Amino acid sequence: MRPLIAFVxxxxxxxxxxxxxxxxxxxxxQAGATVALYRLATxxxxxxxxxxxxxxxxxxxxxxxxxxxHLIRTxxxxxxxxxxxxxxxxxxxxxxxxxxxSKEPGGAKVAKHMILFEPSGGQVxxxxxxxxxxxxxxxxxxxxxxxxxxxxxxxxxKPDVKAAAPGGMPIGAPVNKTAxxxxxxxxxxxxxxxxxxxxxxxAPYTEGADYAGKVVSKDENTYxxxxxxxxxxxxxxxxxxxxxxxxxxxxGLTARNYKVQLAGSVAAAPAAEASPAEGGEDAGPRIxxxxxxxxxxxxxxxxxxxxxxxxxxxxLYRAQAGGQETHERGRR
Numbered sequence: 001m002r003p004l005i006a007f008v009x010x011x012x013x014x015x016x017x018x019x020x021x022x023x024x025x026x027x028x029x030q031a032g033a034t035v036a037l038y039r040l041a042t043x044x045x046x047x048x049x050x051x052x053x054x055x056x057x058x059x060x061x062x063x064x065x066x067x068x069x070h071l072i073r074t075x076x077x078x079x080x081x082x083x084x085x086x087x088x089x090x091x092x093x094x095x096x097x098x099x100x101x102s103k104e105p106g107g108a109k110v111a112k113h114m115i116l117f118e119p120s121g122g123q124v125x126x127x128x129x130x131x132x133x134x135x136x137x138x139x140x141x142x143x144x145x146x147x148x149x150x151x152x153x154x155x156x157x158k159p160d161v162k163a164a165a166p167g168g169m170p171i172g173a174p175v176n177k178t179a180x181x182x183x184x185x186x187x188x189x190x191x192x193x194x195x196x197x198x199x200x201x202x203a204p205y206t207e208g209a210d211y212a213g214k215v216v217s218k219d220e221n222t223y224x225x226x227x228x229x230x231x232x233x234x235x236x237x238x239x240x241x242x243x244x245x246x247x248x249x250x251x252g253l254t255a256r257n258y259k260v261q262l263a264g265s266v267a268a269a270p271a272a273e274a275s276p277a278e279g280g281e282d283a284g285p286r287i288x289x290x291x292x293x294x295x296x297x298x299x300x301x302x303x304x305x306x307x308x309x310x311x312x313x314x315x316l317y318r319a320q321a322g323g324q325e326t327h328e329r330g331r332r
Contacts, residue, residue, distance in 0.1 A: 015065035017085075019094030021054040021074060024192070025137045029058025030098055033076040037062045040069040066091050077101040079139050079189040082168060099139040099192060107136025108147070108190040113219040116248075117211070118227055119262045124205035126156075130197040130217065132190050139191045146176060146185025148197055149216045153182065156203040161186055166193030173197065183216050207263050214257045222253040227266045234260035 017037055023030040036051035049070075054060045070085040076098040083096055111133045118125040130148060134140065140147050152159060162170040163186065174187040186197060205211055215222055223240070226232040228247035237260070238252035 017062040017091045019060060019096055021058045021096045021098055024097050025100035030054060031056045033074050033098060035060045036073045037064055038071040079141050101139045101141040103142040105140050106138045108132060108134040108140040110217050110219040113222045114225055116225040117262055118266050119205055120265055123202050125202050128199040132195045134190050134192045139189050141189040143187050146187050147190050148186040149183050150199050151182055151214050151216050152184055153203045156201045159199050159201040161199050163188040163197045165191055165195055208261055210259050212259045224251045224253055229266050230262055230264040232260050232262055
């Protein structure tokens with residue numbers, strides 16, 4: 001028994017985390033990437049254990065045993081990439097993918113932008129969701145200029161910004177001022193795949209008065225959403241109807257600037273139902289995991305809106321309005 005215990009202890013002592021870093025922009029092993037091993041500690045968050053550089057063949061070795069959940073964070077070309085190591089998962093032969101980075105957007109763009117308005121008690125809570133897609137082979141990273149810009153009206157409180165990289169969970173993203181006093185920039189790398197950025201803030205508002213805003217990002221599709229119990233009026237809005245589950249009203253926005261009037265208050269949320277996009281890419285449960293919780297109604301409203309848009313709800317309106325080009329774009 002003693003030799004067996006000694007063997008197990010020796011194996012743990014010499015355990016290592018090994019793998020290969022591959023640059024997906026070039027298709028070749030990547031040398032010089034910094035691979036760091038973190039322990040997920042409940043009290044202090046991430047605890048750095050050790051780190052190493054990938055060699056000429058992209059290989060790395062960290063001579064540390066892993067007990068409990070760990071995280072591998074790889075830094076390359078100014079962008080970090082996370083790889084979870086749950087308990088029981090092999091710690092050898094790990095494949096890490098990185099990309100070259102550029103300050104130019106390349107294949108990155110805002111595919112969908114939704115703005116939810118919730119007026120109550122002399123203010124309006126605004127929740128904006130941006131879905132960015134990057135179909136290129138380069139990560140868009142611009143710490144100085146930011147990768148996403150958003151409008152913040154006068155008198156608004158400090159915005160809460162969270163971002164989720166492709167396949168990742170949301171984290172707080174830095175926000176910087178720009179030369180324009182009402183425009184702010186989010187410093188978050190847009191990697192190939194789908195990135196989600198959520199911005200929420202409260203602004204002063206009187207029921208029925210004009211609420212003016214503008215879209216400063218280059219969006220392909222922008223939607224304004226009024227929850228059940230709230231009416232919205234304004235010029236340049238395409239009425240797409242009510243989302244069946246939450247009864248939130250969705251409007252397409254074609255202009256860069258908008259001015260709307262809001263009345264009413266948020267109605268009680270309906271009983272939970274099945275995801276509106278069962279099995280689809282924008283299915284409710286996956287979306288709800290990365291929604292910032294503004295209040296109990298924001299999550300189901302935006303989640304349902306995303307699902308219904310993914311199923312072609314907006315396309316139904318556009319097809320009726322005419323325009324084959326718009327119809328084809330809605331199917332993509």
